[in-house]
Each structure stands twice: as structure tokens, then as C-alpha cells.
Amino acid sequence: MDLMTAIDQLMIEADLDALPVWEGLPLHFTSGYIDPDEAMAALRRREEEHLDKRGSLRATHMWFPSATGGRLDLPEHDLFQFTADLRCDFWRHVDQDGNRLACLCVGGLLTMTICTRCRWHHIDSDENIAVEAWHDHAFAGWRELPILPGNLRGGMGSREMTPQRRAWIDENYPAAFRVDGAPIRTARASKLASRHVPGYSPLGGYDLADNSEP
Incomplete structure (x- = not known):
């Protein structure tokens, strides 16, 4: 040394x-x-x-x-x-x-x-x-949420809360899932795009990918 x-x-x-x-x-x-x-x-x-x-x-x-x-x-x-x-x-x-x-x-x-x-x-x-x-x-019960239609999500499109998305969420999601930080469920165009993405819900929470087989 x-x-x-x-x-x-x-x-x-x-x-x-x-x-x-x-x-x-x-x-x-x-x-x-x-x-x-x-x-x-x-x-x-x-x-x-x-x-x-x-x-x-x-x-x-x-x-x-x-x-x-x-x-x-x-x-x-x-x-x-x-x-x-x-x-x-x-x-x-x-x-x-x-x-x-x-x-x-x-x-x-x-x-x-x-x-x-x-x-x-x-x-x-x-x-x-x-x-x-x-x-x-x-967010107990998130697994039963309906999947946001692809024509509203647009793959991994913008996270903006559009009037169309707001109307669909208000009609299909319970009140507990219409709050700031709540997730959405989506089906991805590719099975390879299966990661749950933070901040991509229009409500500020996760975009949770539905990875189940059709």
C-alpha cells in the first residue's frame, strides 16, 4: 500500500x-x-x-x-x-x-x-x-371493473380526460373509482405491452393492463 x-x-x-x-x-x-x-x-x-x-x-x-x-x-x-x-x-x-x-x-x-x-x-x-x-x-374490486373500450383509449394514447372518456367512466365505473388517483383497466393492442403504467389513467392513477387470454 x-x-x-x-x-x-x-x-x-x-x-x-x-x-x-x-x-x-x-x-x-x-x-x-x-x-x-x-x-x-x-x-x-x-x-x-x-x-x-x-x-x-x-x-x-x-x-x-x-x-x-x-x-x-x-x-x-x-x-x-x-x-x-x-x-x-x-x-x-x-x-x-x-x-x-x-x-x-x-x-x-x-x-x-x-x-x-x-x-x-x-x-x-x-x-x-x-x-x-x-x-x-x-382499490378493492378493481379486478371487476369493465375495460375501457379501445376506441376511447387508443392504445397507450394520451392520459387526458376527454368528455367521451368522462362520460364512459361515469356510466361504467362505481363512485369509488371516479376519484383522483383511481385506475382504469385497458386491453393493450399487443400482449407484449402488458406493464401496468403509473399516471396513465385520466384520473391520475394506473392504467392497469388486462393480460387475460381472449
Whole structure:
């Protein structure tokens, strides 16, 4: 180890020694309920404790905000979506001599949907299923909603609430599904376009794809 490297290491160790005792969320993967603010605080703490690995979320396996997730704030429920990256970086599992070490990485991406109002959460390897679980929690009965006709939706067209869409929703959706943040159900032109898309309901909620076979 050269002199500059040794000095850098001493500075890192001094920074670590100066940190207060951590009493927040685990600084690794956990399957329990997480509060979004506490999760962000844990990520910041992990960065402080691992200054040489700043931003390496895969190495931590911790929960972080999903890049593709929705965010809803309703009177009785809310929605946060987090991701945990459990994929393996093989090059991390070596000792100082380059010998491979045992790997316990699960391997994959997980999605957690969260309702802080109820301290509720659901984890799944399929993002769609995690989103559906949240809708079961916050919008029970959504699976029975009629599908918005294709001539009104236009594939993945605009999310604008047109007079025609408003009239159809008012006639076909119960009052509980005519509120801000409510979802719509649509049939996609392609079975490959099967992802539930946040913010694409004219009401501000999810466009939930109907993926059932005809």
C-alpha cells in the first residue's frame, strides 16, 4: 500500500469513527415493512459508511426508489414503490489473492409497494403483481371493473380526460373509482405491452393492463 492510499484509508476510518451509532433500518436487504423516509436515511448512512463504494446499490441489496414506479397520495392510502437489486456481481466475490468466494446472492430484482397510511407492504419479483397487490389493498374490486373500450383509449394514447372518456367512466365505473388517483383497466393492442403504467389513467392513477387470454 503506497503512502497516499494509506492516508486515504486513515481518513475514511476517521470519518467512520466520527459517525453516531446507527439505530435506523438495516443497512442491507430486509423483507419487513420500510418507511420511505427511513429507507432514504438508511441509504445515506450506507454511503457514509462505505465511502469507497458510493452509489453501489447492487452491492448493498438495500431498497431504493423505483425508477419506473408510481406515487399516489390519497385520503386513506398512499403508494410508494421501491426496488431491491439482488443480482450478483461475480467479481465482488474474491479474496485478496483473487480466489473465488462463496456467493449467497439471490439473483434478481424485487419490487416493494408500500402504503404508509396502513404500514402495509407487498414484495414480488414481478412489478405488475406488486402493483396489483397495492390496488387490492387500496382499490378493492378493481379486478371487476369493465375495460375501457379501445376506441376511447387508443392504445397507450394520451392520459387526458376527454368528455367521451368522462362520460364512459361515469356510466361504467362505481363512485369509488371516479376519484383522483383511481385506475382504469385497458386491453393493450399487443400482449407484449402488458406493464401496468403509473399516471396513465385520466384520473391520475394506473392504467392497469388486462393480460387475460381472449
